Amino acid sequence: MSKTIPVVIDRTSPVPLYHQLAEQLTEAIETGVLQPGDPFENELALAARLDLSRPTVRRAIAELVGRGLLVRRRGVGTTVANQVIHRRDELSSLWEDLVRRGTKPSSEILEIDRERVNPVAAEAMGLAEDTPLLYLKRRRMAGDTPAAILENYLPPHLADLDDSDLRTRGLYDILKARGVRPVIAHQVIGARRPTSEERRLLGLASGDPLLTMTRRAYDSEGAPVEYGDHCYRYDQYAFDVTVYER
Amino acid sequence: MSKTIPVVIDRTSPVPLYHQLAEQLTEAIETGVLQPGDPFENELALAARLDLSRPTVRRAIAELVGRGLLVRRRGVGTTVANQVIHRRDELSSLWEDLVRRGTKPSSEILEIDRERVNPVAAEAMGLAEDTPLLYLKRRRMAGDTPAAILENYLPPHLADLDDSDLRTRGLYDILKARGVRPVIAHQVIGARRPTSEERRLLGLASGDPLLTMTRRAYDSEGAPVEYGDHCYRYDQYAFDVTVYER
DNA sequence: CGTCAATATTTGTTCGGACATTATGAACTA
DNA sequence: TAGTTCATAATGTCCGAACAAATATTGACG
Numbered sequence: 001m002s003k004t005i006p007v008v009i010d011r012t013s014p015v016p017l018y019h020q021l022a023e024q025l026t027e028a029i030e031t032g033v034l035q036p037g038d039p040f041e042n043e044l045a046l047a048a049r050l051d052l053s054r055p056t057v058r059r060a061i062a063e064l065v066g067r068g069l070l071v072r073r074r075g076v077g078t079t080v081a082n083q084v085i086h087r088r089d090e091l092s093s094l095w096e097d098l099v100r101r102g103t104k105p106s107s108e109i110l111e112i113d114r115e116r117v118n119p120v121a122a123e124a125m126g127l128a129e130d131t132p133l134l135y136l137k138r139r140r141m142a143g144d145t146p147a148a149i150l151e152n153y154l155p156p157h158l159a160d161l162d163d164s165d166l167r168t169r170g171l172y173d174i175l176k177a178r179g180v181r182p183v184i185a186h187q188v189i190g191a192r193r194p195t196s197e198e199r200r201l202l203g204l205a206s207g208d209p210l211l212t213m214t215r216r217a218y219d220s221e222g223a224p225v226e227y228g229d230h231c232y233r234y235d236q237y238a239f240d241v242t243v244y245e246r
Numbered sequence: 247m248s249k250t251i252p253v254v255i256d257r258t259s260p261v262p263l264y265h266q267l268a269e270q271l272t273e274a275i276e277t278g279v280l281q282p283g284d285p286f287e288n289e290l291a292l293a294a295r296l297d298l299s300r301p302t303v304r305r306a307i308a309e310l311v312g313r314g315l316l317v318r319r320r321g322v323g324t325t326v327a328n329q330v331i332h333r334r335d336e337l338s339s340l341w342e343d344l345v346r347r348g349t350k351p352s353s354e355i356l357e358i359d360r361e362r363v364n365p366v367a368a369e370a371m372g373l374a375e376d377t378p379l380l381y382l383k384r385r386r387m388a389g390d391t392p393a394a395i396l397e398n399y400l401p402p403h404l405a406d407l408d409d410s411d412l413r414t415r416g417l418y419d420i421l422k423a424r425g426v427r428p429v430i431a432h433q434v435i436g437a438r439r440p441t442s443e444e445r446r447l448l449g450l451a452s453g454d455p456l457l458t459m460t461r462r463a464y465d466s467e468g469a470p471v472e473y474g475d476h477c478y479r480y481d482q483y484a485f486d487v488t489v490y491e492r
Numbered sequence: 493c494g495t496c497a498a499t500a501t502t503t504g505t506t507c508g509g510a511c512a513t514t515a516t517g518a519a520c521t522a
Numbered sequence: 523t524a525g526t527t528c529a530t531a532a533t534g535t536c537c538g539a540a541c542a543a544a545t546a547t548t549g550a551c552g
Contacts, residue, residue, distance in 0.1 A: 209455025
């Protein structure tokens, strides 16, 4: 027998039924109402109980399966995945952990150039090499210790951002407010020796390595949103990547 | 008007129709038959032309959308994504690039221990801390230059692997042959200073940094498959990660 | 008592249909 | 001419149904 989880479906809501269901099921798993390994109510029963069609229920379940929360086996049934992997990919880093742990993060603008020409950045965004880009160089601090140097390039159609905004708010915050949302990002993560300037800005001891990341981000239509060239103190950052292989 | 791509559906095949379709559409995009920005044949037309139902066609398209190859916009239509991101996530690295470029890769076993106890590895796999694990330490070479040191731990139920296999074949090859397939992996990528032993094994100059990665891999049911603790020469490796944000 | 075959259960695939929602462009009106 | 309205076309949601395939259970039989 499987546990019946309480679900409320609002048919007058504009949010799709399968999504309402998926959300509530997700919550049941993440809050521990359903434990890893627990059998999951079968599709037919769920559909009958909630007065939904089987395709709708299947779609909701498929969403959770895609996120690794559920495991389906034909002829057997559906169970809650043994290892509940928290889906913290995104553009995550140790940074968020620092924030959660209470370390005060801050950013400091080192340079703004609205007409920077950088062939590498331009090409990565699919633009002509001599396209002037909005260039932004910042230093990120974790409390009192420097943590990272962030260089970012934005395409021309996003170049009309307020200086004051740039100085006070996070880059992704600003983009979000403009309705620009990076949906897919291609990142390359590596390590190298720091330059002397980087050593100075990050307060590195001699021999300390640097963790580097370059990122190309695109919106849902594949239009370039940002090119970033970042380097991090090795003892402040690590990249947390969840990879699915199908 | 949109280009009609040739598609052949085999109804006698055991592979699902939607998957057959998805495969062939993917190929058309990746081979450049369909260019970024091109309009995509609409669902109804595709369904009529191939004599498939609309849900089947939709499912195939949904697969491509999920991989970022297509963009759907309600009321407008479907188009090929502007930036075709090659789906090289997986467990990829510069390694494969080296192989493609003709550098001869090889692996050398440094140590095998069938009853290694490692609390960190065991805990990461959800096992008791004193569980004896199969431990494997290898050095990977790119031609004549050392490139990485790979330490791996396998859970007890996979510990009965042949020594000869371990020495001659890749780890993932062996697992695949046993029907074990890692489906989800959680990786943490960082950098640090090498130990003296690492410096020796990798032939590092003083001050050279180290790129590190730890990985926990699980199969489709969430059972642990492998724990890995790797370190790479910074000039031989970089991690290539594609991230989707929904 | 052990083995094998029939049966039930559960998920997987495919279809057809209906209506909703959104964007584009054309026709119409002020 | 400028603005609005409306038809059209495309994707989005939801339903009901049927059959296929894989697995577990049960029961019959030796």
